Amino acid sequence: MFAISRLRRAGLAALALGVAACSNDNGLEVDPGGGGQNQSATQLVFAVQPSNIAAGASFATPVRVEFRDAAGNTVTSATGPVSLAVTTNPGAGTLDGTTTVNAVAGVATFAGLSIVKAASGYQLTASSGALRSAASSPFSVSPGAAARLVFAVQPPNEIEANVAVSPRVRVDVQDSYDNLTGAGTVTLTLAQSPWPRTTLSGTVTAAATTGSAAFPDLALDRPGTGYVLRATSGSVSATSNPFAVRASFSTIATGGWNANYDGFSCGIAAGGTFCWGANSYGQLGAPNAGAMEVVPVLVRTSAVFSDVVAGGKHACGRTSAGAVYCWGRGTEGQLGNGSNLTSHTPVLVSGTGPGGLVVESVSAGDQHTCALAAGRAVYCWGQNRFGELGDATTTLRNVPTKVSGSGAGALQLVSVSAGSYFTCAATTALAVWCWGEGSSSQLGSSVPGSTIPVQVTGTGSGSLRFERVSAGMSHACAVTVAPDAGKVYCWGLNLYGGLGNGTTQGQSSVPVLASATQPFTTVEAGTNFTCAVSTSNSVYCWGRNFSGELGNGTTTNASVPRLVSTPAGVRFNAVSADGIHACAIANVATATGDVYCWGLNDDGRVGDGTTTGRSSPVRVVQ
Numbered sequence: 001m002f003a004i005s006r007l008r009r010a011g012l013a014a015l016a017l018g019v020a021a022c023s024n025d026n027g028l029e030v031d032p033g034g035g036g037q038n039q040s041a042t043q044l045v046f047a048v049q050p051s052n053i054a055a056g057a058s059f060a061t062p063v064r065v066e067f068r069d070a071a072g073n074t075v076t077s078a079t080g081p082v083s084l085a086v087t088t089n090p091g092a093g094t095l096d097g098t099t100t101v102n103a104v105a106g107v108a109t110f111a112g113l114s115i116v117k118a119a120s121g122y123q124l125t126a127s128s129g130a131l132r133s134a135a136s137s138p139f140s141v142s143p144g145a146a147a148r149l150v151f152a153v154q155p156p157n158e159i160e161a162n163v164a165v166s167p168r169v170r171v172d173v174q175d176s177y178d179n180l181t182g183a184g185t186v187t188l189t190l191a192q193s194p195w196p197r198t199t200l201s202g203t204v205t206a207a208a209t210t211g212s213a214a215f216p217d218l219a220l221d222r223p224g225t226g227y228v229l230r231a232t233s234g235s236v237s238a239t240s241n242p243f244a245v246r247a248s249f250s251t252i253a254t255g256g257w258n259a260n261y262d263g264f265s266c267g268i269a270a271g272g273t274f275c276w277g278a279n280s281y282g283q284l285g286a287p288n289a290g291a292m293e294v295v296p297v298l299v300r301t302s303a304v305f306s307d308v309v310a311g312g313k314h315a316c317g318r319t320s321a322g323a324v325y326c327w328g329r330g331t332e333g334q335l336g337n338g339s340n341l342t343s344h345t346p347v348l349v350s351g352t353g354p355g356g357l358v359v360e361s362v363s364a365g366d367q368h369t370c371a372l373a374a375g376r377a378v379y380c381w382g383q384n385r386f387g388e389l390g391d392a393t394t395t396l397r398n399v400p401t402k403v404s405g406s407g408a409g410a411l412q413l414v415s416v417s418a419g420s421y422f423t424c425a426a427t428t429a430l431a432v433w434c435w436g437e438g439s440s441s442q443l444g445s446s447v448p449g450s451t452i453p454v455q456v457t458g459t460g461s462g463s464l465r466f467e468r469v470s471a472g473m474s475h476a477c478a479v480t481v482a483p484d485a486g487k488v489y490c491w492g493l494n495l496y497g498g499l500g501n502g503t504t505q506g507q508s509s510v511p512v513l514a515s516a517t518q519p520f521t522t523v524e525a526g527t528n529f530t531c532a533v534s535t536s537n538s539v540y541c542w543g544r545n546f547s548g549e550l551g552n553g554t555t556t557n558a559s560v561p562r563l564v565s566t567p568a569g570v571r572f573n574a575v576s577a578d579g580i581h582a583c584a585i586a587n588v589a590t591a592t593g594d595v596y597c598w599g600l601n602d603d604g605r606v607g608d609g610t611t612t613g614r615s616s617p618v619r620v621v622q
Contacts, residue, residue, distance in 0.1 A: 047064040053114065168218070323352045334365075470524050503559055524582070607620035
């Protein structure tokens with residue numbers, strides 16, 4: 001065994017001497033891979049790291065990867081292929097350009113490489129066959145210059161007028177590769193609007209600090225279809241999808257009385273109070289409105305109204321706290337704020353609200369206004385030529401003045417209605433009292449006029465028991481309550497059949513029963529015509545019909561109730577007829593918040609976007 005081991009050691013030594021002799025002869029180590037001068041290549045090294053770049057741009061200096069031996073020397077004889085790939089990829093980007101090149105003198109040079117997806121922390125890996133791969137230093141790809149805007153969150157297909165758009169609109173500022181860009185601002189405007197003078201309110205310019213601008217409280221103040229927003233940032237812009245603006249109404253009021261060209265309508269919707277029609281005296285409550293508006297416009301006020309009423313050329317709203325605001329013509333003191341000035345925006349009626357008169361209901365007449373206050377008293381203000389304020393004088397009042405005797409005795413009042421030049425109210429005893437001008441028997445008694453309340457003949461007893469009354473231009477009507485509920489009685493002028501008893505004879509100083517085969521829940525007296533809502537939620541009208549105000553498709557007067565041509569499937573739960581037109585609000589069971597109007601429309605009071613008269617109901621643009 002000893003002899004064999006010694007022989008093996010001798011052989012190995014001889015082999016080593018042979019190798020050494022070979023090395024000394026060539027001056028190089030044998031390199032199976034054809035690589036470096038002293039050793040074979042064992043690794044790849046990034047000699048020039050990738051730099052931070054903008055999306056789509058090439059690295060400022062071409063990336064260089066070297067073949068190196070174990071000692072870190074460049075193996076200049078290496079000529080093999082080297083490939084680059086993205087291994088840490090926070091932006092899910094793709095390495096564009098030539099990603100595999102052959103080394104020259106042990107160096108692989110990569111020119112023209114780029115990544116288009118912006119992110120921080122990218123890393124590249126270099127590989128070549130079985131050699132140990134190399135990882136680059138982390139680098140970032142920043143967004144390029146703003147190239148386009150994108151509505152990342154579009155306006156919904158339909159929004160509510162004057163209610164903040166939800167979900168909030170969001171606009172992204174992008175480069176050419178869909179990356180969100182850096183700081184900047186985005187401004188929104190209306191690119192398309194179906195109506196002039198529409199206002200886009202709320203935050204319309206927002207910072208895009210991370211490339212995205214959000215608009216939390218955008219709102220539009222007019223209903224309509226085909227609205228389009230435009231977003232602008234610097235030299236780039238974009239438009240939104242078309243969308244609609246809706247106004248869902250809960251109350252409706254008509255005004256204008258006997259004026260042919262000063263009619264208007266108002267209603268309360270989810271986003272505030274809106275009016276439409278004539279604006280000759282600011283009765284629409286909107287300083288930016290035109291001389292007339294054929295679609296609803298927002299009344300400009302910070303007050304939130306529970307009720308709205310429309311008079312001859314003015315309107316009023318009541319808050320839940322019992323304050324009253326009025327706007328429009330004020331030359332007769334009908335705005336109640338201590339002046340005789342007209343106002344295009346709502347002004348507070350003096351002394352109303354917390355700490356003063358807590359108003360429970362309000363009614364606007366032709367040129368005066370009345371309110372029922374806590375304590376069962378009525379206060380009126382405005383024109384008083386015929387004693388319509390009921391304070392025992394004919395003196396104009398521009399602040400609320402208590403109606404004589406109201407709130408006590410027989411005049412504990414539960415409702416009030418201001419007519420053209422007279423006023424009526426119902427008492428806790430279910431009687432009706434009226435005051436003011438009475439030449440057409442509209443006071444329901446034989447007196448030609450009175451500056452203090454007089455009781456309507458026979459009311460408060462028998463079948464003539466009323467909780468509410470409606471005073472029109474020259475007549476008044478009321479609906480009976482239990483035990484004989486649902487009957488309409490009217491009194492006053494009957495020239496065109498407005499009393500509904502089948503005749504057109506002069507006038508009546510006592511209540512007469514309207515000829516009807518169905519019971520009613522509410523009644524509204526207008527300008528020589530009357531409308532009422534039946535218990536089946538249909539509307540019937542009677543009286544003068546020169547302008548189609550009866551809504552039955554004709555212009556023929558009617559002395560008995562005639563069914564309004566109700567659109568298919570629609571039922572109504574409220575009607576207003578204070579003028580030469582009427583409007584009704586659809587029953588919530590059929591079409592929540594829809595309003596239909598009919599009658600004279602020269603000033604846009606019907607609200608359907610035209611000035612064409614309508615003898616049948618048409619839906620208000622909403």
